[in-house]
Amino acid sequence: MKRTGFLYDDRFLLHKTGPYHPEVPERLTAVFQGIEEGGLLDKLVRIAASPADMKWIHAVHAADYIKRFEATCRANKQMFESPDNQMCADTYEVALLAVGGILETARRVMAGELDNAFCAVRPPGHHAETNQAMGFCYFNNIAVAARYLQQEWGLHRVGIVDFDVHHGNGTQHIFEEDAGVYYYSIHQHPTFAYPGTGREFEYGRGAGYGFTKNSPVLPGQGDEDWKRLIERDLFPAFEGFKPEFILVSAGFDAHRDDDMSDIQLSTECYSWIMQQLVGMANTYTGGRIISVLEGGYSLRRLPELARNHVEILLNG
Amino acid sequence: MFVSRSMTRKVITVNPETTIFEAQELMAANRIRHLPVVVADNTLVGIVTDRDLRSALPYRYFKEGISPAETESLKNLRVKDIMTQKVITIPPAYTIQDALMVIQNSRVGALPVVDDVGRLQGIISVRDLLRAFINVLGIGQPGTLLCILVEEKVGQLKRIVDAITEMGVSFGSVLVARYWDENKRAVFPYLLTQNVAQVKKKLQAMGYELLDPMQWYIDQLPEEERPPEKPKS
Numbered sequence: 001m002k003r004t005g006f007l008y009d010d011r012f013l014l015h016k017t018g019p020y021h022p023e024v025p026e027r028l029t030a031v032f033q034g035i036e037e038g039g040l041l042d043k044l045v046r047i048a049a050s051p052a053d054m055k056w057i058h059a060v061h062a063a064d065y066i067k068r069f070e071a072t073c074r075a076n077k078q079m080f081e082s083p084d085n086q087m088c089a090d091t092y093e094v095a096l097l098a099v100g101g102i103l104e105t106a107r108r109v110m111a112g113e114l115d116n117a118f119c120a121v122r123p124p125g126h127h128a129e130t131n132q133a134m135g136f137c138y139f140n141n142i143a144v145a146a147r148y149l150q151q152e153w154g155l156h157r158v159g160i161v162d163f164d165v166h167h168g169n170g171t172q173h174i175f176e177e178d179a180g181v182y183y184y185s186i187h188q189h190p191t192f193a194y195p196g197t198g199r200e201f202e203y204g205r206g207a208g209y210g211f212t213k214n215s216p217v218l219p220g221q222g223d224e225d226w227k228r229l230i231e232r233d234l235f236p237a238f239e240g241f242k243p244e245f246i247l248v249s250a251g252f253d254a255h256r257d258d259d260m261s262d263i264q265l266s267t268e269c270y271s272w273i274m275q276q277l278v279g280m281a282n283t284y285t286g287g288r289i290i291s292v293l294e295g296g297y298s299l300r301r302l303p304e305l306a307r308n309h310v311e312i313l314l315n316g
Numbered sequence: 317m318f319v320s321r322s323m324t325r326k327v328i329t330v331n332p333e334t335t336i337f338e339a340q341e342l343m344a345a346n347r348i349r350h351l352p353v354v355v356a357d358n359t360l361v362g363i364v365t366d367r368d369l370r371s372a373l374p375y376r377y378f379k380e381g382i383s384p385a386e387t388e389s390l391k392n393l394r395v396k397d398i399m400t401q402k403v404i405t406i407p408p409a410y411t412i413q414d415a416l417m418v419i420q421n422s423r424v425g426a427l428p429v430v431d432d433v434g435r436l437q438g439i440i441s442v443r444d445l446l447r448a449f450i451n452v453l454g455i456g457q458p459g460t461l462l463c464i465l466v467e468e469k470v471g472q473l474k475r476i477v478d479a480i481t482e483m484g485v486s487f488g489s490v491l492v493a494r495y496w497d498e499n500k501r502a503v504f505p506y507l508l509t510q511n512v513a514q515v516k517k518k519l520q521a522m523g524y525e526l527l528d529p530m531q532w533y534i535d536q537l538p539e540e541e542r543p544p545e546k547p548k549s
Contacts, residue, residue: 020483020514021511022511022513022514082508082509083484084509084511127458134458135458136510136511166510169458191455191461192460192461194460194509195458195459195510196456196459259516259517260512262528297513
Protein backbone atom coordinates (compact mmCIF):
# COMPACT_ATOMS: atom_id res chain seq x y z
CA MET A 1 0.00 0.00 0.00
CA LYS A 2 1.20 3.50 -0.83
CA ARG A 3 1.90 6.24 1.70
CA THR A 4 -0.97 8.46 0.64
CA GLY A 5 -1.43 11.92 2.12
CA PHE A 6 -4.86 13.34 2.82
CA LEU A 7 -5.18 17.09 3.22
CA TYR A 8 -8.34 18.05 5.02
CA ASP A 9 -8.98 20.79 7.54
CA ASP A 10 -12.23 21.78 9.23
CA ARG A 11 -11.35 25.40 8.57
CA PHE A 12 -12.03 24.77 4.86
CA LEU A 13 -15.70 24.72 5.90
CA LEU A 14 -15.55 28.34 7.05
CA HIS A 15 -15.74 29.69 3.49
CA LYS A 16 -19.47 30.35 3.07
CA THR A 17 -21.13 31.22 -0.21
CA GLY A 18 -24.64 32.19 0.85
CA PRO A 19 -27.96 30.88 -0.46
CA TYR A 20 -28.43 29.59 -4.02
CA HIS A 21 -24.81 28.65 -4.41
CA PRO A 22 -23.68 25.10 -5.15
CA GLU A 23 -20.13 25.45 -3.83
CA VAL A 24 -21.06 24.76 -0.22
CA PRO A 25 -19.16 23.41 2.82
CA GLU A 26 -21.35 20.28 2.73
CA ARG A 27 -19.44 19.19 -0.38
CA LEU A 28 -16.31 18.78 1.67
CA THR A 29 -18.17 17.13 4.52
CA ALA A 30 -19.52 14.62 2.00
CA VAL A 31 -16.01 13.95 0.68
CA PHE A 32 -14.66 13.43 4.19
CA GLN A 33 -17.57 11.24 5.16
CA GLY A 34 -17.10 8.98 2.14
CA ILE A 35 -13.45 8.43 3.01
CA GLU A 36 -14.20 7.89 6.69
CA GLU A 37 -17.06 5.49 6.11
CA GLY A 38 -14.96 3.61 3.60
CA GLY A 39 -12.60 2.83 6.49
CA LEU A 40 -9.73 4.60 4.75
CA LEU A 41 -8.86 7.31 7.28
CA ASP A 42 -6.47 5.09 9.27
CA LYS A 43 -4.58 4.17 6.13
CA LEU A 44 -3.98 7.77 5.14
CA VAL A 45 -1.41 10.26 6.39
CA ARG A 46 -3.45 13.20 7.60
CA ILE A 47 -2.19 16.66 6.74
CA ALA A 48 -3.51 19.82 8.39
CA ALA A 49 -3.50 23.15 6.63
CA SER A 50 -1.28 26.11 7.36
CA PRO A 51 -1.38 29.47 5.58
CA ALA A 52 0.72 29.63 2.42
CA ASP A 53 3.92 31.64 2.31
CA MET A 54 2.83 34.74 0.36
CA LYS A 55 5.75 34.45 -2.01
CA TRP A 56 4.10 31.43 -3.62
CA ILE A 57 0.79 33.23 -4.08
CA HIS A 58 2.79 36.01 -5.73
CA ALA A 59 4.42 33.46 -8.01
CA VAL A 60 1.04 33.14 -9.76
CA HIS A 61 -1.18 36.10 -8.89
CA ALA A 62 -0.75 39.84 -9.44
CA ALA A 63 0.08 41.82 -6.30
CA ASP A 64 -2.82 44.14 -6.99
CA TYR A 65 -5.23 41.21 -7.25
CA ILE A 66 -4.12 39.71 -3.94
CA LYS A 67 -4.60 43.11 -2.29
CA ARG A 68 -8.07 43.52 -3.82
CA PHE A 69 -9.13 40.07 -2.68
CA GLU A 70 -7.90 40.63 0.87
CA ALA A 71 -9.44 44.10 1.12
CA THR A 72 -12.81 42.96 -0.24
CA CYS A 73 -12.87 40.12 2.25
CA ARG A 74 -11.79 42.25 5.20
CA ALA A 75 -14.52 44.75 4.30
CA ASN A 76 -16.92 41.85 4.85
CA LYS A 77 -18.30 42.04 1.29
CA GLN A 78 -20.36 39.09 0.14
CA MET A 79 -19.15 39.05 -3.40
CA PHE A 80 -15.82 39.45 -5.13
CA GLU A 81 -15.97 40.93 -8.61
CA SER A 82 -18.72 38.64 -9.95
CA PRO A 83 -21.91 37.18 -8.46
CA ASP A 84 -20.36 33.73 -8.99
CA ASN A 85 -17.77 34.51 -6.34
CA GLN A 86 -19.77 34.66 -3.14
CA MET A 87 -17.66 35.08 -0.05
CA CYS A 88 -17.61 35.71 3.68
CA ALA A 89 -15.21 37.28 6.15
CA ASP A 90 -13.14 34.07 6.32
CA THR A 91 -12.78 33.41 2.60
CA TYR A 92 -9.37 35.02 2.14
CA GLU A 93 -7.84 33.16 5.09
CA VAL A 94 -9.38 29.88 3.98
CA ALA A 95 -8.04 30.35 0.46
CA LEU A 96 -4.56 30.89 1.90
CA LEU A 97 -4.92 27.77 4.04
CA ALA A 98 -5.91 25.69 1.04
CA VAL A 99 -2.84 26.74 -0.92
CA GLY A 100 -0.61 26.34 2.13
CA GLY A 101 -1.88 22.84 2.75
CA ILE A 102 -1.30 21.83 -0.86
CA LEU A 103 2.26 23.18 -0.82
CA GLU A 104 3.03 21.26 2.39
CA THR A 105 1.62 18.15 0.72
CA ALA A 106 3.82 18.74 -2.33
CA ARG A 107 6.84 19.25 -0.07
CA ARG A 108 6.25 15.93 1.64
CA VAL A 109 5.91 14.06 -1.64
CA MET A 110 9.09 15.66 -2.99
CA ALA A 111 10.92 14.91 0.27
CA GLY A 112 9.93 11.28 -0.08
CA GLU A 113 7.76 11.28 3.04
CA LEU A 114 4.68 10.47 0.98
CA ASP A 115 4.11 8.69 -2.33
CA ASN A 116 1.00 10.56 -3.43
CA ALA A 117 -1.91 12.52 -1.98
CA PHE A 118 -5.46 13.81 -2.24
CA CYS A 119 -6.15 17.39 -1.16
CA ALA A 120 -9.78 17.96 -0.23
CA VAL A 121 -9.84 21.74 -0.25
CA ARG A 122 -12.19 24.67 -0.65
CA PRO A 123 -12.40 27.08 -2.35
CA PRO A 124 -11.53 25.45 -5.68
CA GLY A 125 -8.94 27.09 -7.92
CA HIS A 126 -8.77 26.24 -11.61
CA HIS A 127 -10.86 29.16 -12.92
CA ALA A 128 -8.81 31.77 -11.04
CA GLU A 129 -6.73 33.87 -13.39
CA THR A 130 -3.58 35.79 -12.47
CA ASN A 131 -5.64 38.91 -11.94
CA GLN A 132 -9.25 37.76 -11.72
CA ALA A 133 -11.45 35.60 -9.52
CA MET A 134 -13.87 33.50 -11.56
CA GLY A 135 -16.30 30.63 -11.23
CA PHE A 136 -16.10 30.13 -7.42
CA CYS A 137 -12.26 30.28 -7.52
CA TYR A 138 -9.91 32.82 -5.86
CA PHE A 139 -6.37 31.47 -5.76
CA ASN A 140 -5.38 28.98 -8.41
CA ASN A 141 -4.36 26.14 -6.09
CA ILE A 142 -2.99 23.82 -8.74
CA ALA A 143 -1.08 26.60 -10.51
CA VAL A 144 0.63 27.68 -7.30
CA ALA A 145 1.57 24.05 -6.65
CA ALA A 146 3.09 23.73 -10.13
CA ARG A 147 5.10 26.94 -9.71
CA TYR A 148 6.32 25.67 -6.33
CA LEU A 149 7.48 22.39 -7.86
CA GLN A 150 9.30 24.28 -10.59
CA GLN A 151 10.94 26.95 -8.44
CA GLU A 152 11.53 25.22 -5.12
CA TRP A 153 12.33 21.73 -6.40
CA GLY A 154 13.66 22.56 -9.86
CA LEU A 155 11.29 20.30 -11.77
CA HIS A 156 11.41 20.81 -15.54
CA ARG A 157 8.27 18.97 -16.57
CA VAL A 158 5.08 19.20 -14.53
CA GLY A 159 1.97 17.58 -16.02
CA ILE A 160 -1.46 18.87 -15.03
CA VAL A 161 -4.58 16.83 -15.77
CA ASP A 162 -7.87 18.65 -15.23
CA PHE A 163 -10.94 16.42 -15.42
CA ASP A 164 -13.40 18.89 -13.90
CA VAL A 165 -16.36 19.22 -16.28
CA HIS A 166 -15.48 22.90 -16.76
CA HIS A 167 -12.36 24.04 -18.53
CA GLY A 168 -9.63 25.32 -16.20
CA ASN A 169 -9.17 28.62 -17.99
CA GLY A 170 -7.01 30.06 -15.21
CA THR A 171 -4.55 27.18 -15.19
CA GLN A 172 -4.33 27.11 -18.98
CA HIS A 173 -3.68 30.82 -19.25
CA ILE A 174 -1.11 30.89 -16.45
CA PHE A 175 1.00 28.24 -18.17
CA GLU A 176 0.15 28.77 -21.83
CA GLU A 177 3.60 30.15 -22.62
CA ASP A 178 5.45 27.72 -20.36
CA ALA A 179 6.86 24.59 -21.99
CA GLY A 180 7.68 23.26 -18.52
CA VAL A 181 4.03 22.68 -17.63
CA TYR A 182 1.77 20.53 -19.79
CA TYR A 183 -1.89 21.37 -19.23
CA TYR A 184 -4.42 18.76 -20.33
CA SER A 185 -8.13 19.30 -19.77
CA ILE A 186 -11.21 17.28 -20.63
CA HIS A 187 -14.51 19.09 -20.12
CA GLN A 188 -17.94 19.84 -21.52
CA HIS A 189 -17.71 21.69 -24.83
CA PRO A 190 -17.18 25.44 -24.25
CA THR A 191 -20.03 26.46 -26.53
CA PHE A 192 -22.41 24.91 -24.01
CA ALA A 193 -20.65 25.22 -20.69
CA TYR A 194 -18.81 27.65 -18.49
CA PRO A 195 -16.35 29.30 -18.95
CA GLY A 196 -16.41 29.25 -22.77
CA THR A 197 -12.72 28.44 -23.24
CA GLY A 198 -10.87 25.17 -23.77
CA ARG A 199 -11.60 24.72 -27.44
CA GLU A 200 -9.89 21.97 -29.34
CA PHE A 201 -7.68 24.41 -31.24
CA GLU A 202 -6.10 26.01 -28.15
CA TYR A 203 -2.58 24.59 -27.97
CA GLY A 204 -0.69 27.20 -25.93
CA ARG A 205 1.36 30.17 -27.11
CA GLY A 206 4.92 31.10 -27.90
CA ALA A 207 7.40 28.77 -26.23
CA GLY A 208 4.45 26.95 -24.67
CA TYR A 209 2.82 26.09 -27.99
CA GLY A 210 2.07 22.38 -28.03
CA PHE A 211 2.01 22.10 -24.22
CA THR A 212 -1.73 22.69 -23.84
CA LYS A 213 -4.31 20.17 -24.94
CA ASN A 214 -8.08 20.29 -24.64
CA SER A 215 -10.66 17.58 -25.21
CA PRO A 216 -14.12 19.17 -25.40
CA VAL A 217 -17.00 16.76 -24.85
CA LEU A 218 -20.46 17.45 -26.24
CA PRO A 219 -23.51 17.59 -23.96
CA GLY A 220 -25.20 14.25 -23.45
CA GLN A 221 -22.05 12.21 -23.95
CA GLY A 222 -20.81 9.80 -21.34
CA ASP A 223 -18.23 7.22 -20.28
CA GLU A 224 -17.43 5.90 -23.72
CA ASP A 225 -16.63 9.27 -25.30
CA TRP A 226 -14.79 10.50 -22.22
CA LYS A 227 -12.54 7.43 -22.12
CA ARG A 228 -11.95 7.51 -25.85
CA LEU A 229 -10.80 11.12 -25.71
CA ILE A 230 -8.46 10.51 -22.77
CA GLU A 231 -6.90 7.59 -24.63
CA ARG A 232 -6.66 9.56 -27.86
CA ASP A 233 -5.40 12.88 -26.45
CA LEU A 234 -3.89 12.50 -22.99
CA PHE A 235 -2.02 9.22 -23.39
CA PRO A 236 0.17 10.28 -26.32
CA ALA A 237 0.61 13.77 -24.87
CA PHE A 238 2.17 12.50 -21.66
CA GLU A 239 4.08 9.80 -23.46
CA GLY A 240 5.81 12.60 -25.34
CA PHE A 241 6.10 15.03 -22.44
CA LYS A 242 7.21 12.53 -19.78
CA PRO A 243 6.15 14.52 -16.72
CA GLU A 244 8.27 14.35 -13.56
CA PHE A 245 5.21 15.06 -11.44
CA ILE A 246 1.47 14.83 -12.08
CA LEU A 247 -0.98 17.29 -10.56
CA VAL A 248 -4.67 16.57 -10.93
CA SER A 249 -7.50 19.09 -10.90
CA ALA A 250 -10.12 16.65 -9.72
CA GLY A 251 -13.66 17.81 -10.43
CA PHE A 252 -16.50 15.35 -10.04
CA ASP A 253 -19.16 17.44 -11.75
CA ALA A 254 -19.30 15.45 -14.98
CA HIS A 255 -21.14 12.75 -13.04
CA ARG A 256 -24.56 11.98 -14.46
CA ASP A 257 -26.18 12.90 -11.12
CA ASP A 258 -24.43 16.27 -10.94
CA ASP A 259 -26.70 19.04 -12.18
CA MET A 260 -23.84 21.40 -13.05
CA SER A 261 -23.29 19.76 -16.41
CA ASP A 262 -24.90 17.75 -19.19
CA ILE A 263 -22.20 15.07 -19.21
CA GLN A 264 -23.24 11.62 -18.11
CA LEU A 265 -20.29 9.92 -16.44
CA SER A 266 -20.78 6.95 -14.15
CA THR A 267 -19.05 6.50 -10.81
CA GLU A 268 -17.05 3.68 -12.42
CA CYS A 269 -15.75 5.99 -15.10
CA TYR A 270 -14.25 8.23 -12.43
CA SER A 271 -12.42 5.22 -11.02
CA TRP A 272 -11.19 4.37 -14.49
CA ILE A 273 -9.82 7.89 -14.96
CA MET A 274 -7.95 7.81 -11.65
CA GLN A 275 -6.52 4.37 -12.41
CA GLN A 276 -5.15 5.71 -15.67
CA LEU A 277 -3.60 8.72 -13.93
CA VAL A 278 -2.00 6.64 -11.19
CA GLY A 279 -0.77 4.28 -13.90
CA MET A 280 0.80 7.19 -15.76
CA ALA A 281 2.41 8.39 -12.54
CA ASN A 282 3.92 4.93 -12.03
CA THR A 283 5.29 5.00 -15.57
CA TYR A 284 6.65 8.55 -15.68
CA THR A 285 6.97 10.16 -12.25
CA GLY A 286 7.95 7.36 -9.91
CA GLY A 287 4.40 7.43 -8.63
CA ARG A 288 4.38 11.10 -7.65
CA ILE A 289 0.85 12.39 -8.11
CA ILE A 290 -1.21 14.87 -6.11
CA SER A 291 -4.88 15.32 -6.72
CA VAL A 292 -6.65 18.53 -5.69
CA LEU A 293 -10.41 18.91 -5.42
CA GLU A 294 -12.05 21.35 -7.83
CA GLY A 295 -15.80 21.03 -8.56
CA GLY A 296 -18.32 18.27 -7.89
CA TYR A 297 -21.68 19.25 -6.47
CA SER A 298 -23.72 16.09 -6.06
CA LEU A 299 -23.79 15.63 -2.29
CA ARG A 300 -25.26 12.19 -2.88
CA ARG A 301 -22.39 11.00 -5.11
CA LEU A 302 -19.38 12.79 -3.62
CA PRO A 303 -18.86 10.25 -0.79
CA GLU A 304 -18.46 7.27 -3.11
CA LEU A 305 -16.47 9.25 -5.66
CA ALA A 306 -14.00 10.48 -3.01
CA ARG A 307 -13.70 7.04 -1.45
CA ASN A 308 -12.89 5.36 -4.75
CA HIS A 309 -10.51 8.15 -5.69
CA VAL A 310 -8.48 7.79 -2.49
CA GLU A 311 -8.58 4.00 -2.58
CA ILE A 312 -6.96 4.05 -6.01
CA LEU A 313 -4.19 6.31 -4.71
CA LEU A 314 -3.64 3.96 -1.75
CA ASN A 315 -3.42 0.92 -3.99
CA GLY A 316 -1.07 2.84 -6.27
CA MET B 317 -24.68 47.67 -33.75
CA PHE B 318 -23.67 50.35 -36.23
CA VAL B 319 -21.07 49.92 -38.88
CA SER B 320 -19.31 53.10 -37.79
CA ARG B 321 -18.41 51.42 -34.50
CA SER B 322 -17.03 48.23 -35.99
CA MET B 323 -15.30 49.47 -39.12
CA THR B 324 -11.60 50.13 -39.58
CA ARG B 325 -11.13 53.90 -39.67
CA LYS B 326 -7.48 54.19 -40.60
CA VAL B 327 -7.85 52.91 -44.12
CA ILE B 328 -4.86 52.27 -46.31
CA THR B 329 -5.75 53.71 -49.70
CA VAL B 330 -4.19 54.26 -53.13
CA ASN B 331 -4.88 56.76 -55.89
CA PRO B 332 -5.73 55.94 -59.49
CA GLU B 333 -2.17 56.61 -60.62
CA THR B 334 -0.55 54.22 -58.14
CA THR B 335 1.29 51.44 -59.99
CA ILE B 336 0.08 47.92 -59.49
CA PHE B 337 3.49 46.98 -58.09
CA GLU B 338 3.11 49.60 -55.37
CA ALA B 339 -0.42 48.43 -54.68
CA GLN B 340 0.77 44.85 -54.39
CA GLU B 341 3.53 45.82 -51.96
CA LEU B 342 1.07 47.81 -49.82
CA MET B 343 -1.22 44.81 -49.55
CA ALA B 344 1.58 42.42 -48.69
CA ALA B 345 3.13 44.77 -46.13
CA ASN B 346 -0.17 45.41 -44.36
CA ARG B 347 -1.61 41.93 -44.87
CA ILE B 348 -4.83 43.25 -46.39
CA ARG B 349 -6.80 42.30 -49.47
CA HIS B 350 -8.69 45.46 -50.33
CA LEU B 351 -7.39 48.89 -51.28
CA PRO B 352 -9.96 51.64 -51.75
CA VAL B 353 -8.94 54.03 -54.51
CA VAL B 354 -9.46 57.70 -53.65
CA VAL B 355 -8.84 61.10 -55.22
CA ALA B 356 -8.68 64.54 -53.59
CA ASP B 357 -10.89 64.98 -50.52
CA ASN B 358 -10.82 61.23 -49.97
CA THR B 359 -13.55 60.72 -52.56
CA LEU B 360 -13.88 57.05 -53.41
CA VAL B 361 -13.50 56.25 -57.10
CA GLY B 362 -12.82 52.53 -57.04
CA ILE B 363 -11.45 49.52 -55.21
CA VAL B 364 -8.69 47.12 -56.04
CA THR B 365 -8.48 43.66 -54.50
CA ASP B 366 -5.76 41.07 -54.23
CA ARG B 367 -7.67 39.09 -56.80
CA ASP B 368 -7.54 41.99 -59.28
CA LEU B 369 -3.79 42.13 -58.82
CA ARG B 370 -3.37 38.40 -59.21
CA SER B 371 -5.24 38.57 -62.50
CA ALA B 372 -3.11 41.49 -63.71
CA LEU B 373 0.27 40.08 -62.74
CA PRO B 374 1.83 36.90 -64.11
CA TYR B 375 1.57 33.93 -61.77
CA ARG B 376 5.35 33.76 -61.56
CA TYR B 377 5.48 37.22 -59.98
CA PHE B 378 4.24 35.74 -56.71
CA LYS B 379 6.62 32.77 -56.87
CA GLU B 380 10.09 33.09 -58.33
CA GLY B 381 9.69 36.61 -59.65
CA ILE B 382 9.57 37.95 -63.18
CA SER B 383 12.20 39.06 -65.68
CA PRO B 384 13.32 42.69 -66.05
CA ALA B 385 11.64 42.78 -69.45
CA GLU B 386 8.30 41.72 -67.98
CA THR B 387 8.67 44.22 -65.13
CA GLU B 388 9.31 46.93 -67.71
CA SER B 389 6.20 46.03 -69.67
CA LEU B 390 4.01 46.07 -66.52
CA LYS B 391 5.42 49.09 -64.77
CA ASN B 392 3.09 51.51 -66.49
CA LEU B 393 0.04 49.57 -65.45
CA ARG B 394 -1.87 51.68 -62.94
CA VAL B 395 -4.51 50.97 -60.37
CA LYS B 396 -7.04 52.87 -62.51
CA ASP B 397 -6.54 50.27 -65.26
CA ILE B 398 -7.57 47.30 -63.14
CA MET B 399 -9.78 48.67 -60.35
CA THR B 400 -13.48 48.03 -59.96
CA GLN B 401 -15.20 51.33 -60.52
CA LYS B 402 -18.72 50.42 -59.50
CA VAL B 403 -17.96 49.85 -55.86
CA ILE B 404 -20.50 48.41 -53.49
CA THR B 405 -20.42 50.75 -50.53
CA ILE B 406 -22.49 51.34 -47.42
CA PRO B 407 -23.10 54.44 -45.28
CA PRO B 408 -21.78 54.64 -41.70
CA ALA B 409 -25.30 54.60 -40.31
CA TYR B 410 -25.89 51.06 -41.56
CA THR B 411 -26.14 48.43 -38.86
CA ILE B 412 -23.84 45.44 -38.83
CA GLN B 413 -26.86 43.34 -39.75
CA ASP B 414 -27.25 45.48 -42.88
CA ALA B 415 -23.59 45.00 -43.67
CA LEU B 416 -23.94 41.27 -43.20
CA MET B 417 -26.85 41.10 -45.64
CA VAL B 418 -25.03 43.25 -48.21
CA ILE B 419 -21.94 41.06 -47.99
CA GLN B 420 -24.07 37.94 -48.25
CA ASN B 421 -25.86 39.22 -51.36
CA SER B 422 -22.89 40.78 -53.12
CA ARG B 423 -20.24 38.19 -52.25
CA VAL B 424 -17.54 40.74 -51.59
CA GLY B 425 -15.03 40.45 -48.77
CA ALA B 426 -15.13 44.05 -47.59
CA LEU B 427 -17.29 47.14 -47.95
CA PRO B 428 -15.96 50.68 -48.10
CA VAL B 429 -17.99 52.94 -45.86
CA VAL B 430 -18.70 56.34 -47.45
CA ASP B 431 -20.59 59.44 -46.38
CA ASP B 432 -23.41 61.00 -48.39
CA VAL B 433 -21.04 62.88 -50.69
CA GLY B 434 -18.97 59.83 -51.45
CA ARG B 435 -16.00 60.39 -49.17
CA LEU B 436 -14.36 57.36 -47.65
CA GLN B 437 -14.98 57.07 -43.89
CA GLY B 438 -13.75 53.57 -43.26
CA ILE B 439 -13.89 49.97 -44.42
CA ILE B 440 -15.63 46.97 -42.91
CA SER B 441 -14.46 43.47 -43.74
CA VAL B 442 -15.87 40.04 -43.08
CA ARG B 443 -13.28 39.85 -40.33
CA ASP B 444 -14.60 43.01 -38.66
CA LEU B 445 -18.13 41.60 -38.84
CA LEU B 446 -17.06 38.34 -37.26
CA ARG B 447 -15.48 40.26 -34.41
CA ALA B 448 -18.66 42.30 -33.99
CA PHE B 449 -20.77 39.14 -33.83
CA ILE B 450 -18.49 37.42 -31.32
CA ASN B 451 -19.10 40.54 -29.27
CA VAL B 452 -22.85 40.37 -29.80
CA LEU B 453 -22.98 36.69 -28.85
CA GLY B 454 -21.03 37.48 -25.70
CA ILE B 455 -18.84 34.42 -26.20
CA GLY B 456 -15.68 36.34 -25.43
CA GLN B 457 -16.82 36.32 -21.80
CA PRO B 458 -17.15 33.31 -19.51
CA GLY B 459 -20.66 31.93 -19.39
CA THR B 460 -23.05 29.02 -19.87
CA LEU B 461 -25.55 28.39 -22.67
CA LEU B 462 -29.09 27.30 -21.82
CA CYS B 463 -31.76 26.14 -24.23
CA ILE B 464 -35.38 26.72 -23.26
CA LEU B 465 -38.33 25.50 -25.26
CA VAL B 466 -41.27 27.93 -25.18
CA GLU B 467 -44.72 28.21 -26.68
CA GLU B 468 -44.87 30.94 -29.23
CA LYS B 469 -46.96 33.50 -27.45
CA VAL B 470 -46.57 37.03 -26.16
CA GLY B 471 -44.57 37.63 -23.03
CA GLN B 472 -42.55 34.41 -22.82
CA LEU B 473 -39.18 36.00 -23.22
CA LYS B 474 -40.04 38.62 -20.63
CA ARG B 475 -40.91 35.94 -18.07
CA ILE B 476 -37.65 34.16 -18.72
CA VAL B 477 -35.54 37.29 -18.63
CA ASP B 478 -37.27 38.50 -15.45
CA ALA B 479 -36.82 35.16 -13.71
CA ILE B 480 -33.11 35.04 -14.53
CA THR B 481 -32.58 38.71 -13.70
CA GLU B 482 -34.18 38.21 -10.29
CA MET B 483 -31.45 35.70 -9.53
CA GLY B 484 -28.81 38.34 -10.17
CA VAL B 485 -27.47 36.62 -13.25
CA SER B 486 -26.24 38.73 -16.17
CA PHE B 487 -26.92 37.97 -19.82
CA GLY B 488 -24.18 37.70 -22.41
CA SER B 489 -26.80 37.35 -25.15
CA VAL B 490 -30.17 35.81 -25.94
CA LEU B 491 -30.81 34.08 -29.24
CA VAL B 492 -34.19 32.88 -30.39
CA ALA B 493 -34.43 30.09 -32.93
CA ARG B 494 -37.28 28.33 -34.68
CA TYR B 495 -38.04 24.93 -33.33
CA TRP B 496 -39.27 21.99 -35.41
CA ASP B 497 -42.73 22.36 -33.97
CA GLU B 498 -44.11 25.48 -35.62
CA ASN B 499 -45.78 26.71 -32.46
CA LYS B 500 -42.58 26.65 -30.49
CA ARG B 501 -39.39 28.60 -30.24
CA ALA B 502 -36.05 27.65 -28.75
CA VAL B 503 -34.58 30.42 -26.61
CA PHE B 504 -30.84 30.35 -25.96
CA PRO B 505 -29.74 32.63 -23.14
CA TYR B 506 -25.98 32.83 -22.76
CA LEU B 507 -25.56 33.50 -19.03
CA LEU B 508 -22.44 35.04 -17.57
CA THR B 509 -22.19 32.59 -14.69
CA GLN B 510 -21.12 29.11 -13.77
CA ASN B 511 -23.98 28.81 -11.31
CA VAL B 512 -26.73 27.64 -13.67
CA ALA B 513 -28.18 24.70 -11.80
CA GLN B 514 -30.39 27.04 -9.72
CA VAL B 515 -31.50 28.91 -12.82
CA LYS B 516 -32.42 25.65 -14.53
CA LYS B 517 -34.43 24.49 -11.53
CA LYS B 518 -36.31 27.75 -11.35
CA LEU B 519 -37.20 27.71 -15.05
CA GLN B 520 -38.36 24.11 -14.79
CA ALA B 521 -40.50 25.02 -11.78
CA MET B 522 -42.07 27.73 -13.94
CA GLY B 523 -43.08 25.03 -16.41
CA TYR B 524 -40.47 25.52 -19.09
CA GLU B 525 -38.89 22.61 -20.84
CA LEU B 526 -35.11 22.76 -20.87
CA LEU B 527 -33.42 21.14 -23.77
CA ASP B 528 -29.96 19.84 -24.07
CA PRO B 529 -28.61 22.35 -26.66
CA MET B 530 -26.92 19.44 -28.37
CA GLN B 531 -30.24 17.65 -28.76
CA TRP B 532 -31.65 20.74 -30.43
CA TYR B 533 -28.71 20.76 -32.77
CA ILE B 534 -29.00 17.06 -33.60
CA ASP B 535 -32.72 17.41 -34.28
CA GLN B 536 -31.94 20.07 -36.87
CA LEU B 537 -29.79 17.64 -38.83
CA PRO B 538 -31.19 15.62 -41.70
CA GLU B 539 -32.23 12.13 -40.57
CA GLU B 540 -29.24 10.39 -42.14
CA GLU B 541 -26.67 12.62 -40.44
CA ARG B 542 -27.95 12.13 -36.93
CA PRO B 543 -25.83 10.11 -34.51
CA PRO B 544 -27.34 6.90 -33.16
CA GLU B 545 -29.62 7.29 -30.14
CA LYS B 546 -27.92 6.96 -26.80
CA PRO B 547 -29.55 5.68 -23.65
CA LYS B 548 -30.00 8.58 -21.23
CA SER B 549 -29.69 7.99 -17.53
